Amino acid sequence: MITAIETSGLTVRFGNFTAVGDVSLTVAAGTRHALIGPNGAGKTSLVHALTGAIPASSGTVCIGGEDVTHLSQAARVRHGLARTFQINQLFRGLTVLENVTLAIFERERKTRAFWRLAASDKAVIDEARSHLAFVHLDALADRPVHSLPYGAQRLIEIAIALATKPRVLVLDEPAAGVPAAQSESIFERIHALPRDLTLLFVEHDMGLVFRFAERITVLVGGQIMTEGTPAEISADDRVRQVYLGRRGHHAAA
Amino acid sequence: MAGIVSVIVDGIAYGMLLFLFSIGLSVTLGLMRFINLAHGAFAMFGGYVAVTLMNGYGVPFLLLLPVAFLATGLFGAVAEKLVIRHVYPMPELQQVLFSIGLAFAAGAVANIIFGPQQQPMLLPGWLAQRISVLGIDITGYRIFLIGAGLVAAAALIALFSYTLYGARVRAAVDSRRTAEGMGINVSLLFSLTFGLGAAFAGLGGALAVGFLGLDPTFPLKYLVIVLMVVAIGGPGSIAGSFIAAIFIGVIDALFKYFVPEIGGFVIYAVLVVMMVFFPKGLAGGRTA
Amino acid sequence: MNSVTSSVTSSVMRIGIGLPLFLVAVASYFLFPGQLGLIAHLFILAIFALSYDLLQGHAGVVSLGHAVFFGIGAYTTAILGRHGVSDPLVVLVLAFLVSGAVAGLLTRIVVVGNDLTRLLVTLGIGFLFFEAANKANWLTGGADGMPDFEVGRLFGLYAFDFMGKTAFWYTLAVLAVVYLFLLLVTSSPFGVALRGIRENVRRMHAIGAPVNRHLAVTYIMSGAIAGIAGALLAQTSRFASLDMLGFERSAEVMMMATLGGTGSIPGVVLGAATFGYLKDMLSVISPKYWHLGIGIVLMLSVFVLRSGIAGALAGLARRMERRA
Numbered sequence: 001m002i003t004a005i006e007t008s009g010l011t012v013r014f015g016n017f018t019a020v021g022d023v024s025l026t027v028a029a030g031t032r033h034a035l036i037g038p039n040g041a042g043k044t045s046l047v048h049a050l051t052g053a054i055p056a057s058s059g060t061v062c063i064g065g066e067d068v069t070h071l072s073q074a075a076r077v078r079h080g081l082a083r084t085f086q087i088n089q090l091f092r093g094l095t096v097l098e099n100v101t102l103a104i105f106e107r108e109r110k111t112r113a114f115w116r117l118a119a120s121d122k123a124v125i126d127e128a129r130s131h132l133a134f135v136h137l138d139a140l141a142d143r144p145v146h147s148l149p150y151g152a153q154r155l156i157e158i159a160i161a162l163a164t165k166p167r168v169l170v171l172d173e174p175a176a177g178v179p180a181a182q183s184e185s186i187f188e189r190i191h192a193l194p195r196d197l198t199l200l201f202v203e204h205d206m207g208l209v210f211r212f213a214e215r216i217t218v219l220v221g222g223q224i225m226t227e228g229t230p231a232e233i234s235a236d237d238r239v240r241q242v243y244l245g246r247r248g249h250h251a252a253a
Numbered sequence: 254m255a256g257i258v259s260v261i262v263d264g265i266a267y268g269m270l271l272f273l274f275s276i277g278l279s280v281t282l283g284l285m286r287f288i289n290l291a292h293g294a295f296a297m298f299g300g301y302v303a304v305t306l307m308n309g310y311g312v313p314f315l316l317l318l319p320v321a322f323l324a325t326g327l328f329g330a331v332a333e334k335l336v337i338r339h340v341y342p343m344p345e346l347q348q349v350l351f352s353i354g355l356a357f358a359a360g361a362v363a364n365i366i367f368g369p370q371q372q373p374m375l376l377p378g379w380l381a382q383r384i385s386v387l388g389i390d391i392t393g394y395r396i397f398l399i400g401a402g403l404v405a406a407a408a409l410i411a412l413f414s415y416t417l418y419g420a421r422v423r424a425a426v427d428s429r430r431t432a433e434g435m436g437i438n439v440s441l442l443f444s445l446t447f448g449l450g451a452a453f454a455g456l457g458g459a460l461a462v463g464f465l466g467l468d469p470t471f472p473l474k475y476l477v478i479v480l481m482v483v484a485i486g487g488p489g490s491i492a493g494s495f496i497a498a499i500f501i502g503v504i505d506a507l508f509k510y511f512v513p514e515i516g517g518f519v520i521y522a523v524l525v526v527m528m529v530f531f532p533k534g535l536a537g538g539r540t541a
Numbered sequence: 542m543n544s545v546t547s548s549v550t551s552s553v554m555r556i557g558i559g560l561p562l563f564l565v566a567v568a569s570y571f572l573f574p575g576q577l578g579l580i581a582h583l584f585i586l587a588i589f590a591l592s593y594d595l596l597q598g599h600a601g602v603v604s605l606g607h608a609v610f611f612g613i614g615a616y617t618t619a620i621l622g623r624h625g626v627s628d629p630l631v632v633l634v635l636a637f638l639v640s641g642a643v644a645g646l647l648t649r650i651v652v653v654g655n656d657l658t659r660l661l662v663t664l665g666i667g668f669l670f671f672e673a674a675n676k677a678n679w680l681t682g683g684a685d686g687m688p689d690f691e692v693g694r695l696f697g698l699y700a701f702d703f704m705g706k707t708a709f710w711y712t713l714a715v716l717a718v719v720y721l722f723l724l725l726v727t728s729s730p731f732g733v734a735l736r737g738i739r740e741n742v743r744r745m746h747a748i749g750a751p752v753n754r755h756l757a758v759t760y761i762m763s764g765a766i767a768g769i770a771g772a773l774l775a776q777t778s779r780f781a782s783l784d785m786l787g788f789e790r791s792a793e794v795m796m797m798a799t800l801g802g803t804g805s806i807p808g809v810v811l812g813a814a815t816f817g818y819l820k821d822m823l824s825v826i827s828p829k830y831w832h833l834g835i836g837i838v839l840m841l842s843v844f845v846l847r848s849g850i851a852g853a854l855a856g857l858a859r860r861m862e863r864r865a
Contacts, residue, residue, distance in 0.1 A: 053747075345656050484661050
């Protein structure tokens with residue numbers, strides 16, 4: 001089985017500060033893999049380096065067996081790697097539908113066409129609606145994004161990422177900034193994602209992590225402290241000390 | 254040989270003036286993230302203040318300089334407090350539009366009050382004479398300009414590196430919110446800094462009348478070259494601006510001397526090349 | 542407002558706003574027979590402003606040197622005219638191609654870098670071309686400009702007459718074509734991508750968009766259309782001059798687009814026409830006060846009426862809708 005994500009010695013340095021130090025992470029295809037760690041552990045930097053938003057100082061990144069280390073973020077998206085952002089990065093002035101159709105147009109390389117009407121592409125619009133239906137937002141398709149509540153916007157993040165037809169989806173704190181009731185529904189949608197899609201998600205809420213993750217990597221100070229199944233991680237004292245601490249009672253059995 | 258040295262000295266003197274013009278813009282850009290395309294208007298203001306005092310009231314040359322410095326600084330600080338600070342949070346397009354409008358308006362006001370012609374300035378005798386340095390004749394004024402530039406640079410570096418004010422500025426550049434949280438009055442800091450930048454530009458303008466001339470097209474004439482100094486030197490970096498200013502001044506002078514037919518616009522070609530290879534400036538955007 | 546789903550309707554709506562404008566333009570031929578030259582000039586300014594707003598209003602890129610392409614269009618026309626190529630439509634196409642080609646050469650340095658870099662580079666390019674044209678007076682006539690080059694008859698039939706009749710219909714036709722073309726482009730997938738770049742360029746990278754390529758295409762398109770505007774001016778005024786390349790003209794086109802309502806195609810047309818008309822009226826009275834006036838208006842424009850004329854009219858329409 002091809003591994004979906006494989007990094008080898010991935011390092012990110014900002015001047016004298018090492019945000020990510022020699023991380024060798026492997027994520028098998030189709031798994032739901034969680035990345036946890038205390039604040040400042042380097043999780044988001046790792047995600048940026050993985051997706052190509054920032055260049056790695058050293059090390060390699062392979063997606064589906066292909067070395068993408070020297071590819072730009074956009075090129076990695078074409079290789080099937082999509083991400084959602086911790087803080088919404090949406091096209092706020094566009095409608096919900098336009099946010100998703102844009103991703104599809106780019107995927108299909110149809111954005112070269114300046115001589116056709118965007119609205120006339122039924123296939124693209126139908127596909128966009130199906131992605132919106134998946135996140136239960138199809139009724140809001142024609143609303144401008146900035147008018148939607150934050151929780152709905154988080155779901156649009158996911159819809160846009162899905163529209164790029166990724167093989168690997170990296171979710172950076174998908175429920176961040178959303179009240180507990182809504183984060184349930186967001187994760188419910190994540191759980192409903194097709195099994196052939198590999199998921200790597202960064203998350204703070206341990207309840208959600210233990211419910212939805214099949215494998216967990218713990219990042220501390222930019223380095224991998226340990227990896228394992230949810231049961232192993234919740235039993236690990238070091239993890240408890242460094243991260244779970246007072247919140248140990250959240251660990252699922 | 255003497256010719257080239259003289260040209261280089263001219264270039265250095267020009268660079269010193271450019272430094273004085275640009276330092277305010279560099280700090281403003283680095284600190285307030287405000288693109289002020291009208292910064293040259295402050296230099297022009299200082300120039301006209303100096304000319305009015307000298308030609309209208311017979312004020313001696315050396316006294317003109319601190320007066321131009323203070324007057325422009327005050328004008329800048331007041332403008333900042335009343336109007337300009339409201340433009341800081343606006344997006345780039347609005348900042349560009351506002352500052353272009355300001356540049357046009359300033360030039361127009363100068364034109365209306367003083368007319369479009371060049372302003373004459375009579376340099377005092379002791380500056381106009383030629384002095385022999387290492388066997389080469391250089392006009393005293395060039396040496397004066399170079400001296401003034403060095404003093405200004407030293408003063409600014411000392412100010413930003415060693416004083417409490419400088420520390421506060423550097424803190425605010427790093428993180429405004431943290432600085433405010435520490436009790437630093439950031440908006441006062443901005444006014445002071447803006448005023449300081451304007452003051453140096455005004456000083457430069459006063460000094461420039463006898464070297465570059467003065468007319469209402471001043472703000473736009475030197476806009477590109479001032480922006481170049483800031484972009485190449487790195488916004489917020491005093492040392493960077495200094496080096497970039499000298500570099501550009503000397504290159505400009507050398508090209509005008511050796512290839513006068515194209516000399517004038519080589520400097521723009523230099524700009525384009527530098528921007529392609531060093532998009533973040535030579536100093537990489539650090540503060541002084 | 543521009544929902545993709547109802548976009549056929551909305552396209553008709555957008556043309557719909559253009560249709561009354563077009564009719565007003567046509568009517569002006571009969572209403573102001575003594576001003577046809579001026580009106581043709583306003584049409585030309587509208588084309589120029591539309592070309593610029595493709596960059597600024599749709600892609601969100603501010604360029605301080607757009608007059609370069611306007612001037613290249615004008616000088617191409619003049620130089621071709623001096624060398625015997627004078628059929629207006631042929632020259633128009635050639636000017637379009639030359640301006641587009643120059644824009645193509647410049648894309649690498651314009652598209653790169655952050656906003657400050659781009660401001661500086663576009664500013665520098667503007668001054669560079671201005672100085673180059675100034676110095677190369679064997680080609681361009683330098684500061685004196687290029688008068689008296691041949692401009693042939695349109696379709697071999699219609700000479701550019703003193704009254705400006707030919708110029709009027711010619712420039713109006715080109716404006717209509719450019720207007721419709723830009724409506725199409727902004728309603729296309731490419732147009733959506735441009736709006737995406739303007740709204741959130743980070744997100745564009747994250748969906749695999751070739752942002753630099755999109756910007757390059759936009760820059761070339763807008764440069765080529767600006768070249769058309771410059772060629773039209775040279776053809777109708779039979780003159781090409783340095784100010785057509787200069788910074789003031791670059792600043793003016795930015796003002797026209799912004800005052801009209803950046804991002805709104807009919808708004809920009811209105812802005813250009815208004816600006817051009819005011820300039821014609823006021824700057825003759827006193828150029829100094831004209832500069833002071835536009836300086837003040839520009840400074841005010843960032844505080845009031847941010848969305849320009851188009852925004853003000855849209856706001857009015859919304860308020861009237863609510864009352865109804």
